[in-house]
């Protein structure tokens with residue numbers, strides 16, 4: 001580990017997962033100290049190698065923190081303050097962090113990725129233009145929207161703007177699959193579900209509605225000492241899972257079965273991870289009303305007493321009603337997420 005003054009980083013994540021992300025940062029990089037949580041963002045300080053941070057699984061992107069501006073005004077005139085602030089900002093510390101993971105030319109090209117939430121007179125592209133002008137003023141770097149070396153992220157949320165340099169190259173949510181289906185789960189959410197299941201070596205983990213197998217893959221990648229059962233009703237979904245498992249060398253047992261009547265003995269699984277049909281792409285609300293109660297009853301049967309069940313759906317009422325009828329499953333935690341314009345809820349329940 002490189003000793004030295006700690007640097008300030010932040011990661012972006014699916015909104016609602018900030019607490020789980022903060023837990024992962026604290027556990028996986030004990031020398032990091034989480035300093036603040038904001039919607040979809042976790043800030044922390046850390047003095048170790050950047051490469052270690054790129055192994056975090058619940059995050060979307062890693063950024064070197066550059067500045068926080070806490071005096072954003074809604075008027076268009078604020079844009080010239082943003083430009084001036086960027087022109088006055090030393091980007092060298094952030095570049096040094098990036099050079100730990102990637103070589104940079106002497107005069108790197110850059111783009112600004114603007115993000116805006118709240119009521120402002122200006123638009124996101126105007127934020128990008130103003131921030132970009134400030135950087136050109138100070139460094140004279142060329143702007144290149146496609147082939148950029150540096151991606152400077154400027155997120156304006158109401159009266160606060162956070163500026164960072166993206167250190168992660170690929171979106172970290174594009175892993176764990178080579179083929180996917182339309183309802184496939186974001187792997188960072190799958191990784192959060194794995195963490196919430198309190199994984200232990202040697203346990204048996206079941207996904208009774210596995211689709212392309214994202215949850216099972218994430219569970220394996222968390223710790224390969226695990227017995228995995230991936231089940232789905234449809235052969236074409238299992239074929240996707242099989243292809244992903246073969247490519248990523250995930251040794252899961254594939255089962256074609258109805259989640260309402262699993263060919264597994266009572267108490268066979270230590271953990272159940274399941275992304276149920278949300279009634280939009282897979283199934284519909286009417287089908288779900290007939291599906292959820294028997295699926296939950298079956299999950300409660302196959303998970304052993306003391307085991308943990310982690311479920312994801314946007315059908316909140318239906319899931320909560322179905323759960324409340326089952327005395328054996330006690331709800332321990334709920335997280336409301338924001339994923340791609342939808343707001344599913346993540347449920348953690350313990351089998352009594």
Ligand SMILES: C[S@@+](CC[C@H](N)C(=O)[O-])C[C@H]1O[C@@H](n2cnc3c(N)ncnc32)[C@H](O)[C@@H]1O
Pocket residue numbers: 181183184185186208209210211212213214215231232233234237257258259260275276277278282291
């Ligand atoms: C929301 S998708 C799961 C997506 C998966 N987590 C992924 O990342 O690809 C729900 C899955 O439930 C499966 N399914 C629907 N009804 C089922 C049933 N009665 N028994 C088992 N699987 C079922 C669908 O085939 C679909 O693959």
